[in-house]
Amino acid sequence: MKLPPFAYRAPESLEEGLELLAAGEGEARILAGGQSLIPMLALRLARPSLLIELRRVPGLAGVHEDGSGLRIGALTTELVAERDPRVRAASPLLFEALEFVGHPAIRSRGTVGGSLCHADPAAELPAAALVLGAELTARSLARGTRTIPARDFFLGPYTTALEFDEVVTEVRVPAPPSSQGSCYLEVSRRPGDFAMVGVAAAVVRGGDRVLDLRLALSGVGDRPRLLTRDELELEGQDSPEVLFGQAGRSVAARIRPPEDLHASAAYRRHLSRVLTERALRTAFERAALQGGAASA
């Protein structure tokens, strides 16, 4: 379990990093917190010729907030993001999702950008990013800066819309509507493990009714997908309870969960239904506390 041979560079500027990445022609990799990449090297599942660590590049880490939402630098560690009161206030769903990522020791190294770029189908942050309508800023020498909405970013297991020469520099999380409540729930084998099933849910509430809902699940497919009311084909204006039950069944019918050592496909399907219902119900209840109950 020793790493295979590779070269290592820690450039001082993003431009230099982008040059190295482009010159690597797909054989170079960005090293962020290393919490996913290093284990992959140790198991010799990845063999990049060059690792480019960006920790010396100024300006890639940090949380900013303006009225329209949060901007989180890609190299912000998961722990710094989690402990930032602005994240907790402006995006309770992201905060809740961060708390489920590994353990504090992992989060003190792992980065928000790294988790999204790694695109583990069981990871929390991709699912949260989808429900929150997050956008990723990507930079490359060849194409300059482009913005990729989260719903176009995740293409498959460990596969994203990034080109080999692109670096994610920032994640933007728009402020949620004030009548929205959210909830992240998951079941894992142990606290801190990747989820067998995780559910990110957001509900926009008007009085006793559900105006809108958005869901994304982790651990149940090749990638998290955004599921809206339309995509779930939820009909009518039934009571929230009936709607959540419908949503749970609809999710369970739509997914093709994997089978592994920790859970059968049937178990994951079952959990998806249970957790979807629970997460939606909690999100709905929280929306009332946000003032959603009044703003019918």
Place this chain on the structure above:
Amino acid sequence: MRPRVPAERYTGASVRRVEDERLLTGRGTFVADAHLPGMLHAAFHRSPLPHARIVAVNTEAARRAPGVVAVFDGAEMTQMASPVAALGAAPGSGGPVSFGILAMDKVRLVGDPVALVVAESRALAEDACELIVVEYEELAPVVTVEQALDPSLPAIFEELGGNRLFGPEVKVFGDVDGAFARADRVVRASIHQHRHQNVPMEGRAILASFDASSGQLLVRASTQGVNTTRQMLAQQLRMPLDRVRVVAEDVGGSFGLKFGASREEAACCAASRALGQPVRWVEDRWENLTVSGQAREESFEVEAAVTASGLILGLRVQMVIDSGAYPGFAPLVVDIVREMIPGPYRLGALSFSSSGVVTNKASYVAYRGPWAAETFVRERIVDLVAQELGISALEVRLRNLATRDEPPLRMVTGPSLAGITARESLLRAAEIVDLARFQERQLRLRDEGRYLGVGFATYIEPAPGPRQEGGEGNTEQVRVELDRDGLLLVHTAQMPHGQSHRTTLAQVAADEFGARLEQVRVMVGDSQQTPEGFGTGGSRFAAMAGGAALHGARRLRGKVLEAAAQILDLAPTDLDIWRGELVGPGVPGGGLPLAELISRIDLAARSGQLPPGVDVDLTATEDFDGGESGWSGGTHCCVVEVDPDTGLVRILRYLVVEDCGDLINPAVVDGQIRGGVAQGVGAVLLERSAYDPEGQYLSATLMDYLLPTALDVPHIEIEHLSPVRLDPDVNFRGVGEGGMIAAPPTICNAIADALSPFGAKVLEQHLPPARILELIGATSA
């Protein structure tokens, strides 16, 4: 000697561990911390296939790789060393099977070592391993017991003529047919214990250093006993015993894995001898999980003859053990399971059939409480009997447990049950958990859709167990010696790897001799000094080594007092050793420090001032068999809540009521219990050594083999019962294995109780959430 009050004794107090400061501040020295000039590093090229014939091994490219010093394949290694069966491989354990230190003609499991690369660093050695090309002819893998018994599948060892290793061997105790004839009912169950394994923090590791000029092999080992390692290495390397010295410093856990020397460790010694340079191998986690060894995979067909009132008259048991690829420890396990299955119960009749098979999985090794299956099967059967008869499980246990005043106080398989306190422990556990109140609450919460359950398991642990016929010579040897600095050196063959021996043995010796704790040094881990004894295992430490140290210190104290009396011209009975000084009326200055006393004895002896017959050899060697000390034991009780929507199990309460005799160090005892319970929690809820149907190993990282963390282990309440003291001097008993033996059935019984409204029948030990939902019928199996 002035009678000591408890407050003046180290024994019985939670004396702070002398090991702690060094280990907790990172100053321990494990094999990975050991370096020698010119040291090389080993890595193994291992089989990716579970079962295949080796057609060709090409090591050319690896030999030319950067930093590589040597590569050895199976054929070359055979010239250098030959394997011996693992410890415990009894005669009849599959007869003579032949295999190489490295695989030669065949590979028999994923991870089987095929070639050894020695290079300037472990990373370079691993790089070179990837360049080795092996041509295989794949054979059908034998993964399950059913497949092992299928004659159409290829034999893993051709000389066995199949994959049955031994058995079925049937032994009968008592009137089994009579018991079944008298029974009102027969309760039947197929009970399975799943494969899981030892995962010590430090895996297997060795630093072998052969000195060509003296012909000596010096080995720095990670082992449970240097003598056994030395013997097995000498045998495998075909070297005279006196040419091999084995030294061990800190050992980062083992749980039964590190007895003797593995094939890989022997290969590293052979390589060092061939190259004349030190070779170090520190197994990585993948190797540890995949090939070091696994345990516990055993299945049982059980029939219990019971009366309507819940008396268990007799058992018929058929046990099959899956021994994995290379035969070793399994036959020994079967013998202990058979002997121990009656436990502390008055079971009158037992028929026990046992067989073993080989499969293309990791070899069976000892794991903390190797015979634990008997407790699991028995305690599960007791609950199943209760369930079928509609009586409480507590009632069935009480009806069947042996009582000390009711003869014969003896298991139907032979061993005496003298001194057991099983019944007291059960009653006390039921009292603490307040069973009646709990059951009210349980019923109330069920109406709210919440499912709580309570489970008990009662066990005994041979620690070391009663004296048995033919057991003569089964002793621990301790040599106690006073050095010229006035230090009391206590030499033992015990090899601490987490058990705190350096503290607890010192407590016993210090009290008995009259020394201060700081004056005692527990000397372990050097085959040049270590007394006879196979090492740490089988809960032999407290009663056997502790007892030997006690008697040794006592005898040495007598010698010292005798000599001192001569020198000072006083009566020995007027003298005492207290807090490391000779004291008594007439002793100059009111007290003579030990170092000074020793130099005076030495001077007197050398100048002929002592009368003949005064023994001035200030050492005492004692062998002790544990005395009348016999069983540890107790009852565990667990309360769980099962979420029927997710299958998650939460342990709400965990309680241990136990008796391991007199406690040498209560904090250490509690630590042993907690560690064992943690492993039991792991076994039931998390840990499984899983193979896919093709024989590929699925649990090869710690993201797949799930160990319990601090967040998964509940608070464990512990109460110690006051013991029945049968020995005049030594009433400490071992406590290393009980936690691990009793926890799995306790937790499974609690889960089964919680699931009883669903009509679920729990017949296995591993109950992850996905399985719980299958059991209650929420998802299909």
